Every structure is written in C-alpha cells, then in structure tokens.
Amino acid sequence: MRLDKLGVAIALIAGYAVAAAPFATFRANRIVAGEPQTLLAALPSWAGPTLLAVIAAAVLIGLFRTPSTLRLAASFAALAALLLLIGTAADHLTPPGNTYARVSPASGFWLLLFAFALLAADALTRLRPTPPFRILVLVLAGAFLGFVLFTGSWDKLSILKEYSARADSFWAEASKHVTLALGSLAAAVIVGIPLGVLCHRVQKLRAVVLNVLNIVQTIPSIALFGILIAPLGWIAAHVPGAAEIGIKGIGMAPAFVALFLYSLLPVVANTVVGLAGVPPQANDAARGVGMTEWQRLFRVEFPLAFPVILTGVRIVLVQNIGLATIAALIGGGGFGVFVFQGIGQTAMDLVLLGAVPTVLLAFAAAIILDAAVELSSPFHSRTSA
C-alpha cells in the first residue's frame, strides 16, 4: 500500500506528541509552575494503553491511502478518545480532596488534537460533503461537547474549575460577546449593503468610500478605541438621551462602533464586487422586460450578488467574533474579560476559558455561513454557455 503524504505528517506529529511531549500538566495551585506528565503517567493504568492503541490505529489508517470514510471514522474516534480521556487524567492526577491542585492539558494533548483534527478536516474535504451534511457534523460535534460537559467528566480540569468559580459572569460575558459580534454585524449589513449599492451605481463615490474604509481597516483596534473615546464622550455629554441608552467614551459603545467600522469594508466591498459580477445581459434583459429600477435591484441584482455578499458577511462575523475579545480592554465585556484577567494573573487556564469559546464560536460561524453561501448559489456551476 502507498503512503499518504498528509498521513506521514500526521504520524510524525502524533509520534512526537506521544513520545516527547507532556500530555497533561499538574500544578499544586493555579499560578505555580507545573509538572509535565507523559501520557502513560497522566492516565490511569487502563486508560493509557487504550488511548495509545486508538492513536496508533488512527495513525496507521491515516498513514496509508485508505478510503476517506474510514479515515474520517478513525480521526473522529481518536478525537473522541482524547477528549474523553483528558478528563480521566484530571481525576487521576488530582490528589483526593485537594481543591487547589490544577490539571490542564499540555502540549502533547494539543498536538494530538491538532493532528487528528487535521486528519478529520482532510477526510471531510475529500468526501465533498453537502452543506446540510457539514451542518450535521457540526451539530453532532456540538452535541458531543455538550454531552461531555453535562456528564461532568471534565469537571476536574483546570479550565472548568475556572469556569465553576465564574459561572454567572461567564454567561453574562458570553451574551455580551455575542451581542457585540452580531449587533455590529447587523448594523454593518444595514448600513453597508445600501452603501455598496450606492457605490455600485455612482462610480465617483466608489473610490472615495472604499479608500476611506480601507484606511479605517488599517487602524489598530486599540488605537481606534482611543480615537473613539473623545467623540463618544462628547456625544454622551452633549446629546440629550445619548448617555441613557449607554453611549459613553468607554464600555460597550466604542467597542460596538469600532467593530461596526471594521465590518463595513468587507460588507461594502463584497456588495460592490457582487453587483459588478452580475452578467450585463441579465441587467439588460431586466430593463428590457420592463422591470423598474427597484425591481431590477431586488429581483435580479441582489439574488445574483447574494452569494458574494454573504461571503462578506461570513468574513465579518468570523472577524468580529475574534475582535470582540479586544472590547474587554475598554470595559466592553465579552470573553476578552477572562483573557485579560488571565494574563494579568498569569493564570493560563483563565485565558483558555476566554479563548476556547471564542475559537469554537468563530469556527462554528464559519462552517454555518460557508454552508449558507454554498446553498445560496444552486445555479453556480455555469458550465455550458
């Protein structure tokens, strides 16, 4: 049998992770330096060899040219085993009754997770899954995660210990994070699409608007927050009612405005590109059959440009979920609160409590919107002309 190139890379990563990298870290409390533990040391005697066997099988299946479905099953099995057994490691390493001790996944675990996620992604790509199937895989993965959390098998892991100490504020920040990301996206769509249409119709406006938005995009986020403090503070002080609805120099308002400004460029640019891509014959025919300008916009131009505009929305959503983390710097809340608190306390587990949900959220948003983009263009394969 012939070797698979990606399989070789995965085998090397997994081999290094198992042989040379620590699987979990044990610390006496949440801020002292940890003691790295190998896979076999970190897991109870029944679990270590089991996990090694699953990893070895998955690596072998990945190493040779095997059917994609088998590769997918193997990678999912390895991922599931890793995720289930890391909780066991926490149980195993924490001395009974010790509430200060912290067990967290170490580089070996993360490398193995990365390797098999790579194998899974590669197998999924080769299977060319339909959009509904990709959503199904996402839902199943989410359900698995929910199940693991619900059963409490990760409760002894440090990241969940951080969570249980902050359960209330976690969900409050989560909702702020989502509100910031989705709210600024909604505002950008409401403003950006009409602006894009205007730029498409008025040639002179196009260069000006796109250049200004390009410049906004290059301003570092922290600088933009700083720039916004003065004008928003002024508005709060001088415009009646502004302060009552939450507008002030720091907090949620400048974060919202900054995310909105960053979102405008992808939305406007993709609207312009999408509208420019509408076949000229379709536009001529739309006029020729007697559509009014509004009818042409809504019945021909928007539907044909929709996949491109939606791609812009996808870029914005994923970008905003990540960028919303920064909002915590100016009191805007969101998962960034935990990241910056964690950095301040040199508590990596707390950083992870903010970072991991952000990554998962962005990942899920990307998968869902990619599927939506694909579903929105059933007429896309213009093969015969």
Place this chain on the structure above:
Amino acid sequence: MIEIENITKRYGAVTVVNDVSLVVQPRTITVIVGTSGSGKTTLMRMINRLVEPTAGVIKLDGEDNRTLPGYELRRRIGYAIQGHGLFPHRTVAQNIAVVPELLGWDKAKIDARVRELLALFQLDPETFGPRYPHELSGGQQQRIGVARALAAEPNVLLMDEPFGALDPVIRSKAQEDLLAIQKRFGTTIILVTHDMEEAIHLGHKIAVMDGGNLLQYATPAEILANPATDFVATLVGTGDRPFRFLSLSPAGDAVEPGTAEGEAIPASATQRDALAELLWSGRPALPVVNEAGKAIGRVTVDGLVKRASRPAA
C-alpha cells in the same frame, strides 16, 4: 404600426443615430442591418426607450411612446437579445413568467401560458420548466429567450442579434421557428443583425444603416436589384446577388408546363434550392410537386437563370 420620425441620438459630440425616419407596417418583419457601430442597436433600443432619443418621435399605433413610463412601455414590447439574457438564478419556467408576473397575471394563467410556450418551442414543460438556464444547450437557451419575449403576447417584438451566438445548423432552425411564430401570431418584429443573408431570409423589409444614417429602407428584392449606395451593394455582396435574389421566391412561382425525370422538388422550396439541385444533379429540368405531392409542372435551368438576372428598374 411603428412610426419612427426624425430620430437622432447623440452622446456628447458623437452622433450615433442621425435623423432616421421609417415606418414599420404591422404584422411584418423588419430587419435593421449594419456593421458594428452603425447605430442599428441604438435605433432599436429607442423604440422601447432603453435609450432615450436626443430628438425625434417614435409612435406605436399612432401613440407617442413617451406617454407611458419606460418600464410600462417595455412590458408591452417583447425583447430578446444575443446570448439570450436569461436570469441565471431563475428556472426556465420562472424566466418565461417574468413579464406576466410584472403585469400581475394570476398564477393559473401564467402557468398555462408557460406550458403553452414551452410546447410551442418543442420543449417538454415537465422536463424543462424546472431547469436552470445553465443546464440547457445554446439553442434551447435561445428558444427560452424568445419564449420569454413572447410571454405576455406583445404586438411588437424587438430582437437584438438573437441568433448571433448559435452554430449554423441551429441558427437556421431558429430562423425557421421565428418565421413560423411570426406567421402564427402576426407579431410585428424588428430584428437587428449584421448578417445580410439573415436579413434577406427573414425580412419583409430591410433597413440598412451605416454611421448612424439610414441608407436604404426597402424590400429585399429592391435592395438586391437596386442598392442605394456602394455600401449597400457591398453588404449585399455582388458575387452572391443572383442566388440571393432567387432565394426570395418559391419554386412554385417559376413553374413551367411540361414534365421532367428524376426526383421532384416541392413547390415551397426556394428557386435557389431548385437551381442548386439542377446544377448539382446535372439535369436540365426538375419536376415540381405541390403540398399534396401532385406534379404541377417543372422548373428549368434556363427559366431560373432568366429569373436570376437583374430586373428592369
């Protein structure tokens, strides 16, 4: 009837259509011929006001075409363009239904009309109705483009190089279909092309344009016999002139009494086809049969050659 009176279109200093006047009789096909840049498409697009004229008036059945808003005018005039211009995000049935929908027909009537038109163009409504344009061949797309233009039963149909993207075999089939449909519905058709052969084949009258000017507006026979300028003569092509002239009349018109041997030719075939058959088979005469298959006489090489000569002015 379409009356084009002293129509001029200028873009800045450039005159694209220069003081053109012509009258299109109802229920006829008028072909506007010219090279690219001659202003022929602009002239046609001023009829449904996709282009607004700088000066002059266009009347449809006596009424100035500016009395209605442009979009309402265009809903009443069929419009078919080169490369079909179908909406790629809509199915074949939805494409055909677009004008009836804009006019607010009820759904049952629209459905019936779509099925009728698909059947008329020899496309099975069940098979083709739900398909997207990219799933059709070029010839099928072109037929759907014409079906869409005819959907709301317009009296006038404008066609801009409708057969330009088709290969020769499908092209001549599409031309025959158009002639049959024009006969059936009595639609007034204005068709723009750069192909004089197509113009002679389809047009009751031909308008030749060059540099924004209307050089000649006459029947195909007149244009062949007496081209108004050297440019018209060049477009007609002196080498093909006699054969094009013969192609205007059916073999039935050239029948002489008498009999001939060999395979017969139908009276509806053109005289050009009859002469071609005579020359190719090396016979001096061919029997001619009517629609019922009954012999009605013969055509001869000598007779046809006489008919191919320039008519006395």
